[in-house]
Amino acid sequence: MSTASDVDAAADAQISRMLDQFEQMERPVAKPDWTFPLPFIPFSDLESDEACWGPSARTLAELRMYELSWAIRSKSGWETKIKDAQIMANWRAEATLQQEALLKPEKLTENMINFVLQELHSYAQLVDAKTGIQAGPFDAIWYSDRLLSSKLLSALRAEALNLEAIPHALKDWHPRSNGQVLDLVHPSLYPIVYGRTQSLSAAHIEIPTLHDKWRSSGSSSRRSPGSMSMSKKFCWLPSDFAISSTGEASLVSPYINNLHPQHHAGLYRVIEHVVGSFVPLFERVLSQINGSERDLLRHGQNDPPPGTGRIVRSRIFVTRMIGYDFKLAANEVPCIWLNGDTLFRDDFETVEAMYEAVERLPEAHAAYNGVLERSIVPYSLRGKTIQCIIKLANIHLTPENTEYAGGSWHVEGMLNERIVASGIYYYDEENITESSLAFRVTTTPPAYHAQDDEVCAEILYGMQRDSHCVQDIGSITTPSGRALAWPNIYQHCVAPFRLADSTRPGHRKIMAIFLVDPSLDPIPSATTTPPQQSEWARYALEEAQQDPNSVISKLPVELVHRICDESECAAGGRYVGRAEAEAIRLELMDERTVFVERRERVLSGSFNMCEH
Template identity: 35%
Template sequence: MSAMSRFDLPGLNLPLSWVPRSKSYKGPAEGEGRDLIKTALNETDMQDGWTRLPLTTLREITMMQIMNALTDKPGWEEKVFDNAIAEKWKAEAMATEDRDVTQKMMDWVIAELRWKADNFKKTGIVNVYNGDVVKSDVAISQDLKLSLRSAVEKLENIPVNRKDYHPGSDGKVLDLVHPSLFPLIYGRSRILHDRLLGLDDCIQNSGRGEVIAIPPKGEDNNTSVRRRGYPAPADPYSRKFQWLPCDVDISEPTRVTITSYINNLHPEYHPDLYSIIESVIGKAIPLWNRSLSPLIEHDFHQRINYSLAFSADPDDVSEEEKPQREANESENAYYERIWEWEENYRVAEQPEPEAFTPPKLANHIDLHKDYGHRGLQIIVKLANIELSPEKPTYDGGSWHVEGQMNEHICATALYYFDNENITESYLAFRQQSSTEDADDLGYPQGVHGWLEEVYGCENYGPGVQKIGTITCSENRLLTFPNVLQHQVQPFSLVDRSKHGHRKILALFLVDPGIRVISTANVPPQQKEWWAEEVDRQTGGTKKAIGGLSKELRDMIFEEAGDFPIAMEEAKELRLELMEERKHYSTRLEEAFEENTFSLCEH
């Protein structure tokens, strides 16, 4: 395995599409010697089936949704062992009219929750949906939550004309820290080739470095290979922009240290917020371990193993009992009628779980243990959704995964730290499911209705299943991998005469097996930060540069050239980035649904 320096990065001394790999028949190991975690950012991963979860019965999806709801109840980890309460929960679930819930399903649910409760008491963490989606309402202490609220106020309490509402949000989404502002810009951003920036020297180096080259289009793109039966994948890499992560030291098992600046969060003005975000990252790491572990060995827990059977089958009906051909009815019309009768008569037998058996705990990844020697890279976002009597509703978002391949995001952590005067809100998830699992079930000629009855899917339809939602309750820490698409659901004000909000800290984890260009390589690009530093070094506003007046000095700042970048231009560049990612996201959504069911007619 060839040695690599901290300056051998995709887009800097390496092809933009370079990825590490483990030793195989293709050649020796490269980089860390580990293959990257599979994500739905990569069409080739999707086409090869690496991002697909097992095809999941509707009943199992219902069981996971019930367990999610029950683990939202305060004290569930104790109550589940009270037989009277457990029986009450079973009865309530089975009495729900719009759900297919049986005694055996609920027996499994209670047994699994009792098994999970023991682990929850030790960790405060619970896995909810396969993939895995993981939640905790106790990982973040009340003191830490209140400290975060207080520290964020400095970003919020600024003049209205300086507030940055996200483009296209109708003035409802206030960006406090967003990676689309001042990203890495190929052919424009300056980068250091010989040293790494820390928190103490990043501001002083604003404007320094060499302009990074635009990556050539002719590079061998080893992460985007055309597969037979699929359209050629879209180029998953941008040759214009990359979000910039900060570097994070996790070499000590109980300590997390941000070692390079968070893009768009001034390290000298917000040291307390840096410290708080470090603490939240530390709390998110155990949840990320849970979310990512199943992907390492493609090992997903299945509660129901299904074998196709029918509770009512036309083949068991005698010819005399079947509809008879009517007088003057054509043969084709009769066979069409018989086919419709058989379709309506045949009912797929709904599966039941067996007795609960504990799954193997998939501890295939431990970020501290596996990557403590090199650290993590994390992209930070802080945003408020603000509603008012004039704008009382939030319409929700689209199905998506985070980022482009430039960032190699493998998982997300969301922390909801302040909800006020809003209705209950949810984050929905959907998975790619293995269509081959359906092919492996023996089914009669031309009989496909069971696919919808048992799995909620349609023949010739996409191999995609909606698996459920998570409540975005205050103080909830939530993690999930980038193989699942997620979608913010609509919500609104409770009291429409008052204002309301939801405040979120988002952490996007760069695949720890690869390093990308980060804020350790790129000095701050904000012209405002640079001008303030020049002011500081020359004695401030009362001491002119070279004897010049403040007015002339301000003119010099204004005419300093196209770098560092002024806020007005940064917002224009953000629109370019958003438009590019909009097109890529649309293509990814199509690719997410490209693998379809194609049951044979035999």
């Protein structure tokens, strides 16, 4: 007589055979050419209000494990304290005690707590003693509180102050920022304007064409770029930096957009050093998005093999649709119902009763299994020329304007810029309360195990019917001196903060570096695009007029001034005057506001729980 275990083994063998047969089937596979994931839908026919676009959803249990790990790793000297058995025992007891007040599905199990504590030793191995670089609250978020030397930090502060030392009427307060955000260097001013901005060859820079090859049954086809993700008008202008074998950065481009190379030569040297300091941070970010789930068209199709993740998975026979590809979801988190019967919200009088009725919950592996180490596929920027978009900005608060309301959820740029990672250095602050940067990620719809099993989906993944496919993945405080880098597939949002003493002014100052995907062909940069600022042309003409060896010096002063005036007034010409540049910036901002709003609707499309 067959036992239950015999039946289970036979069923498992049958599923394995079906999986093998399924994998051998010839079917279309969408595979773009890029190496790293970008947060944009690349093709217009994939834009749908019901599209969920991103990596696989994590269970709430795993996200709570990340939260516990980060709470411990946020403690001062944690990497030393984990060597103390008594401290580890205290942390285990404290974490266990915290579970008592929670409902059953919210509790971390003993295995989960033990797994997190064991994993701390692997996190400690990733701490760079020289630079202070270490892992942040979630995969591919890295930070350091001593990335820059005190000498370099002082130089950055001093040189940036020179940008502020101008008459108040000339200061560039960012539009629609309530007079709080002061732009020192911002890529939205004097961007590339397609069809107008000229390259060094004097040809106008045109809208790029996305030539990604899609393999489909052995043939390749071309698809038009997504109308939502690709700007038809503008592109931020990066500068090129050569990275040496030891990680130092040297500016290749003749200028950084919106930063005059002669008037601010000292800041140029500082920026080179800061970019070089960020190289190991960016390398760590790229190394953790350089693995098996690296491109978004295949996210959700690469479930981890059994035994390799933090949460135990089972072989479950489920067919679902991912983009254009059917997939057999073999390794999934088991359903919360043991016997296959689905219970619904209406079956319970209270949420507490529903939670207590759950029959099976996710469980962590009994021992740490090296999941952190396996998530890293080393990637080096050494010996490459990288493209970086530079931004410097301050937030100023006053007794009349005491609170910064916080930012919006967003990623950086559009598909044109191909920004793969962002870095921020918080180089100065005064008289403000603690601030933080929060992260979330758009995911593919989670696999569920019966149609309309909304209770299971909510308890396992925190998603309800018609909710957005978005998961919060942590936040990190941003004190002065902290350097932070993360992949652009994560949305981020600045938390509110206010004056600590409302009778005095306060500020926060940052330098941001947006890294263009180094695995792709370069986009137009300051190396191939002459400056567009008409005032820079005026400076050059006036300097040449003072040089006795220059042909310009032979011209009458009145003629030189007329040339300068006409270069600023020539609408649609090669040079752009300040008033026109500010008008272009508003148009760019309007375009990207629409993009952010539509991306919010499309990329975090609703989880409709239809059978796929």
